Structure formats: structure tokens, C-alpha cells
Amino acid sequence: MNFLAAALVLVTTGSTPPLSYIDETTGEIVGTEIEIAREAAESLGCTLEVRKETFPELLPMVSDGHADMAASGITITDGRRQTVDFTIPYTTEGGMFLYRASEAMPSLGKNIRRFRIGTMDASTYDFYLVAHGVDPVRYDVYGSAVDDLRAGKLDAVFYDSCSVRITAEESGGEFVFSPLETRENFGIAIAKGNSALKAALDNAILRRISARGTRRHSGKRIKR
Numbered sequence: 001m002n003f004l005a006a007a008l009v010l011v012t013t014g015s016t017p018p019l020s021y022i023d024e025t026t027g028e029i030v031g032t033e034i035e036i037a038r039e040a041a042e043s044l045g046c047t048l049e050v051r052k053e054t055f056p057e058l059l060p061m062v063s064d065g066h067a068d069m070a071a072s073g074i075t076i077t078d079g080r081r082q083t084v085d086f087t088i089p090y091t092t093e094g095g096m097f098l099y100r101a102s103e104a105m106p107s108l109g110k111n112i113r114r115f116r117i118g119t120m121d122a123s124t125y126d127f128y129l130v131a132h133g134v135d136p137v138r139y140d141v142y143g144s145a146v147d148d149l150r151a152g153k154l155d156a157v158f159y160d161s162c163s164v165r166i167t168a169e170e171s172g173g174e175f176v177f178s179p180l181e182t183r184e185n186f187g188i189a190i191a192k193g194n195s196a197l198k199a200a201l202d203n204a205i206l207r208r209i210s211a212r213g214t215r216r217h218s219g220k221r222i223k224r
Contacts, residue, residue, distance in 0.1 A: 008047070014052045089205075
């Protein structure tokens with residue numbers, strides 16, 4: 001079944017660089033996920049409208065018909081497949097800790113409860129921490145968690161490795177990150193049964209994967 005409109009709506013938090021984030025110069029939401037969605041929309045003869053929402057709202061907006069797609073480093077899980085469909089994975093990453101370089105690295109062992117750990121509300125990272133006996137501080141926006149870590153209100157942030165690595169690299173040595181705690185496939189969520197949109201998105205992802213493989217084969221360094 002197909003449910004295509006002239007304008008396709010993508011909802012995202014806009015706070016998961018390099019996947020989706022706000023360009024400080026233009027104020028627009030940009031990133032890998034936005035590029036994939038825009039390429040798919042253009043292949044279908046549609047325009048793309050990007051809306052900023054909180055993470056817990058993303059999948060319900062797609063399943064309820066208020067958006068065509070959702071993307072913000074969303075992990076593909078069997079539970080989520082009950083309400084939405086997913087594209088093929090566009091990357092495999094995982095969860096890791098971001099913490100101050102001057103402090104001890106958190107570890108999900110017997111002393112984990114002494115750490116104040118922030119994460120995104122209703123994310124797989126939230127569920128993972130709870131399963132390991134942690135009651136995290138939950139945020140709607142990743143940047144807010146980083147701000148609280150910088151202010152000393154948190155001991156660590158547990159979130160997807162794409163965003164955590166960039167935050168650490170751009171912190172001037174203030175933050176560092178742990179090894180991967182989990183490995184997860186990220187995909188773009190779409191309404192159940194929207195086969196035309198899924199095919200367009202899958203094709204856009206495959207083209208990116210193919211181009212990435214070609215660049216690696218040529219020996220050129222790829223900038224994430």
C-alpha cells in the first residue's frame with residue numbers, strides 16, 4: 001500500500017549529530033538522516049518537511065499518521081516493529097558513556113548506582129540502563145543532558161556512539177567516551193504498509209552504502 005502526499009513529513013529531535021542536528025549558521029536541521037529522507041522524497045516527486053519533536057513523540061507520530069517518517073538515531077527493535085515499519089539499517093552503532101575526562105569511567109557493575117547517568121527518555125539506552133539496575137535522569141534532548149554533565153549535575157551520559165564521539169571530539173578534551181556497551185542497527189521509521197516510501201528510502205540508503213564502499217576501496221579517507 002502507498003500513502004504518498006505532495007509533501008512528506010519527517011520528525012526528528014535535531015539533536016543527534018551527525019545524523020540530525022541544527023546547523024548553527026542556517027538554523028536548519030541537517031545531517032545524514034535528513035539527506036537520506038530528502039533523496040527518497042525527491043525520487044518520489046515529493047518535497048520534504050522536517051519537524052523538530054521530542055524523542056518520545058517520534059514513533060507515535062508516525063504510527064498515528066501525523067508524520068510519514070521518524071529519524072533520530074532510532075534503533076530497530078522487534079517491539080517497535082509492532083507499530084511502525086523500518087528501512088534497512090543505514091548504520092550499526094551502539095550505546096556508550098560520555099563522561100568528564102577528569103573523572104572515572106562509569107561501568108555497569110556493582111557500583112553503577114553511585115553514578116548519576118543521563119539518557120534520552122524512552123530510548124533503547126534508557127531501557128538498557130534500567131535493565132542493569134540504573135534509574136537514569138531522562139531527557140527529551142541530548143544537548144540538555146550534555147549541558148548538565150558539563151555543569152556537574154551528571155556523572156555521565158549514555159547515548160548513541162555517533163553523537164557521543166562527536167561531543168567528545170568537539171569538547172577540547174573536557175569529555176571522553178567509553179568503549180561500546182551495545183551494538184544496534186539504526187533505521188528510519190515509516191508508517192506500516194507504506195511500501196513506496198520504504199523502497200525509496202532503502203534505495204537511498206543502498207546508494208550511500210555503495211558509494212561509501214567505493215570510496216574505501218579507492219583508498220580515500222571518509223569523513224563521518
